Each structure stands twice: as C-alpha cells, then as structure tokens.
Amino acid sequence: MHQWRLRADLLESSSVERDLVDDKLTMSQQHALAAKKASGIMRCIYKSVDSRSRELLLPLYSTLVSHHLEYCVQFWAHQFKKDKELLERVQRRATKIITGLDNLSCEERLRALGLFSLKNRRLRGNLLNSYKYL
Numbered sequence: 001m002h003q004w005r006l007r008a009d010l011l012e013s014s015s016v017e018r019d020l021v022d023d024k025l026t027m028s029q030q031h032a033l034a035a036k037k038a039s040g041i042m043r044c045i046y047k048s049v050d051s052r053s054r055e056l057l058l059p060l061y062s063t064l065v066s067h068h069l070e071y072c073v074q075f076w077a078h079q080f081k082k083d084k085e086l087l088e089r090v091q092r093r094a095t096k097i098i099t100g101l102d103n104l105s106c107e108e109r110l111r112a113l114g115l116f117s118l119k120n121r122r123l124r125g126n127l128l129n130s131y132k133y134l
Helices: 028-048 054-070 081-096 106-113 118-133
Strands: none
Touching (some): 028 081, 081 106, 081 118
16 A cells, blocks of 8 residues: 655545556556456447347447557557557457458458557557647
C-alpha cells in the first residue's frame, strides 16, 4: 500500500480508485484487464448469437469489443511484447469465429474484414499524436 502526497498533504487511501501502473511501473495489469473484458464480451456474443456471418459479427466486434483493445494505447506504450500479444490474441480469436475466414491467416482475415491490426492502429495513433504535437 502506497502513501501518496500532494505537496505537504497526505492523501487518504481509497479502495475505489486504482493506480494505472503497478509497483514495477508497468501497465501489464491494465493490458490484462482490457483483454479480459474484451474476451468476456466476445464469449457473450459467441454464446448468444447463432449466426456467424460477417454482416452480424463485424458490427458487434467493432462496437462492443475493439474499443477495449484500443483504449489508451498511446498512453500505455506497450512496454512488453507479451502485453501486445495478449491484446492481439483477442482480436485474432474474434476474427476466427466468422464463417468462411477460419482457414485464413490473421492478416488475410483482417484484410477481408476491412480491419487494421492493433499494431497498425497503435502506429496510426502515434503518428496522429506526433502530428498534433508538431
């Protein structure tokens, strides 16, 4: 348990607020929580929807799942390869359940669906932020 100060004042601890970084100053816990949320939502979609058509699953994925995987990606800065892989694994599983795409590679599935990989989304976000700063 950390004790935080704001200038000379000691701040009270609260079980409601969470730190974004752990005691090793990494964001791995945030990555794990985002992947868990996104996976849980994909499981609910998989179990509650009979159709595996692109027309139905792609809007559900885009609306309900993808923003969990992309939330704060520029701030998180993906320090570790395992964190990046954890989030991308969720995207790979989500695209695999669509009928007719299960035998394609991940890149081919994304291309067929008109989606970008999370790596490319991060790169695009970094470039946009760099442009804004300049």
